[in-house]
Amino acid sequence: MAVKKKAAVAAKRMVAAAKKAPVKKKAAPQAAAKKALPAPIVVKPVPAPAKPAKAERPKKWTAGAELTDFFPHEMLREETIGVCLACILDVFTRYLGMAAVTAQKQMRAHQPTLDELHASPLGRPYFRERGDTCPHCHSPGKWLAQLKLVRIEGGKATDAARRELQKSLPTSKGQYGFLDQKSTGREAFFQWLEHAGREFDFDNHSAIIAATRLYLERRYTDVDWDAEFTGVRVIRRSREVPEGWLKEPNRLVLSAMLFDEVLAIQYLFSRSQRSGGVTFEGRMTLQELVSRLRGSGFLRHLGIQASMPGDILEQLLDHLSGGDAALKFHYILDRRDFLDKLAALKSARVPKLKLGASAAPL
Numbered sequence: 503m504a505v506k507k508k509a510a511v512a513a514k515r516m517v518a519a520a521k522k523a524p525v526k527k528k529a530a531p532q533a534a535a536k537k538a539l540p541a542p543i544v545v546k547p548v549p550a551p552a553k554p555a556k557a558e559r560p561k562k563w564t565a566g567a568e569l570t571d572f573f574p575h576e577m578l579r580e581e582t583i584g585v586c587l588a589c590i591l592d593v594f595t596r597y598l599g600m601a602a603v604t605a606q607k608q609m610r611a612h613q614p615t616l617d618e619l620h621a622s623p624l625g626r627p628y629f630r631e632r633g634d635t636c637p638h639c640h641s642p643g644k645w646l647a648q649l650k651l652v653r654i655e656g657g658k659a660t661d662a663a664r665r666e667l668q669k670s671l672p673t674s675k676g677q678y679g680f681l682d683q684k685s686t687g688r689e690a691f692f693q694w695l696e697h698a699g700r701e702f703d704f705d706n707h708s709a710i711i712a713a714t715r716l717y718l719e720r721r722y723t724d725v726d727w728d729a730e731f732t733g734v735r736v737i738r739r740s741r742e743v744p745e746g747w748l749k750e751p752n753r754l755v756l757s758a759m760l761f762d763e764v765l766a767i768q769y770l771f772s773r774s775q776r777s778g779g780v781t782f783e784g785r786m787t788l789q790e791l792v793s794r795l796r797g798s799g800f801l802r803h804l805g806i807q808a809s810m811p812g813d814i815l816e817q818l819l820d821h822l823s824g825g826d827a828a829l830k831f832h833y834i835l836d837r838r839d840f841l842d843k844l845a846a847l848k849s850a851r852v853p854k855l856k857l858g859a860s861a862a863p864l
């Protein structure tokens with residue numbers, strides 16, 4: 503009886519509330535009461551994933567800009583290589599017999615090949631160690647210049663921006679040079695994995711989060727990940743997020759499939775450091791990872807049907823990397839410092855070279 507009484511009181515309250523509530527169309531009182539009588543079912547709306555903030559990048563070159571501002575960070579590799587003008591001049595004049603003036607003109611046009619810049623160790627006139635003198639001929643600092651080399655991984659995420667940038671970079675005096683290299687998706691992915699993995703010590707949770715962020719930066723290149731990761735301390739999975747991710751104040755909620763993809767990446771990142779990979783779900787051997795990804799439906803989702811863990815890993819890597827798909831690395835060589843140092847030497851009327859006995863021909 504008491505229950506019935508309570509229900510009646512509640513119903514009365516609802517009717518009263520319905521009467522008080524503003525009604526757009528004038529409804530008959532009976533109809534309003536009918537509508538209000540069943541207990542209202544409150545359906546909590548599933549929050550629609552907010553559109554992630556887009557990363558803003560410059561489109562045209564302006565003085566003072568950095569090449570690295572134009573592209574997603576994880577698609578880039580930047581290095582600085584030392585070059586000794588005395589070594590080049592020595593070869594042009596001493597070994598090739600050029601007059602000093604001709605040699606200077608030739609030096610302005612000097613552009614290294616990628617093979618020369620990637621040799622290990624670097625040969626004369628290039629060097630990596632920054633010191634006061636040239637490691638090859640011991641010439642002092644005024645003969646030493648720096649070449650900046652920015653490598654951009656080709657693809658949808660960078661091609662349009664790179665073409666625009668190349669058009670707007672000053673090249674009339676040889677300030678910038680462009681070099682291309684053929685590669686594959688797999689090679690680019692492994693190089694990235696190896697390069698990015700070196701930054702972390704996977705003994706702590708924050709390193710796993712940081713590594714995950716790098717992967718997301720590479721995977722979704724037009725998102726402002728600074729904004730998405732602001733305040734994020736935890737990354738979770740949820741079947742309620744159909745795809746992608748949902749940003750919440752303190753956490754990032756990934757769709758089940760993206761979370762599993764991230765687990766695989768965490769394993770790949772950390773397996774060279776530890777026996778087994780370190781993931782959000784603890785330390786895993788390859789067998790454990792494969793069982794986990796099979797159980798969740800992730801492998802089926804990707805169409806991976808192999809049964810041996812090694813074969814599964816191979817197919818997983820092909821999926822994550824793009825496999826044998828052709829890809830290009832585009833290099834932008836910043837020669838400005840090289841040209842500035844050359845001009846400074848010219849205005850000082852080229853000091854006479856005093857090369858040490860160790861100086862060898864190029």
Ligand SMILES: [Zn+2]
Pocket residue numbers: 586587588589590627636637638639640641
């Ligand atoms: Zn030198």
